[in-house]
Amino acid sequence: MAEQTEALGVASGVPGEPFGGASSVPGEPLTCLHSPRPTRLGEGRRGLLAWAVAALVALVLIGVAGALLAPVAARTDFAQANLAPTLEHPFGTDWMGRDMLARTLAGLATSLGVGIVAACASSVIAFVLAAVAALGGEAADAVVSWVIDLVMGIPHIVLLVLVSYALGRGATGVMVGIALTHWPSLARVLRAEILQLKAAPFFSASRAIGVSSLRLVATHVVPHVLPQYLVGLVLLFPHAILHEASITFLGFGLSPEQPAIGVILSEAMGYLTAGSWWLAVFPGLALLGTVLLFDRLGSALRALVTPQEVQR
Structure with a gap:
């Protein structure tokens, strides 16, 4: 018995302690003294899940608030035109007296809607190909x-402008243009995953x-690539937005009548020299924050579906 215990201690690197430092006191259950990794892994997963949920909730709130404030964003009051940020108007007002906070949230809601539709269509194209x-x-x-x-060899913005302009611009042209230009990277990832699955013995037997x-696609391919597909779909959103x-800022996207961040920034360029800095700063920061939220959500989901990437 002593020889077996010593052999176990040598195998674990700790002489006299079986299984890497487990307690061997008679009458007490064996407890591992050197196993912090599962705990850290669990804590890291919980932290990533919390980040993902928080980012998703924030994005949903932005979309709902923007949709509810759309009528307020279109309301004009020339008596309060070009007001700097105040408590009543935290983002100030524009040259028509419209509240910039309401316009910014409405613009973000529009951008989110366009980005979601375009990203979903682009991800479907990527999976099919x-x-x-x-x-x-x-x-x-x-x-x-x-x-x-071929698609990756052409700059996104150039191809997107050409497609959008050919389709008459507007929301439809933008969504089709994004859907036709943002699928190659995800398609490469999914192709590699499916090729790996194809080499499995059970796939060949089927x-x-x-x-x-x-049936193979429905029963084997879809469940296998679903985590990578969802992560790629989420990471497509910031690019689409x-x-x-x-x-839209360049004039090839949404029409000026629609509340969108690109329209707001384009219109603000003519008033920056007059000192109306808030017309561009706050919408630009809001757009940046939304993109970072999507990026954080995608990074958290990617780490959750790839356990070896969780380090804390």
């Missing part, structure tokens, strides 16, 4: 890879017994 490339044979893989390289490709604001 990734599945075709991974499961359709060498010819399909070569064609999809060539299309991915094909050997005659299971159809559609920023690019929507960019082309």
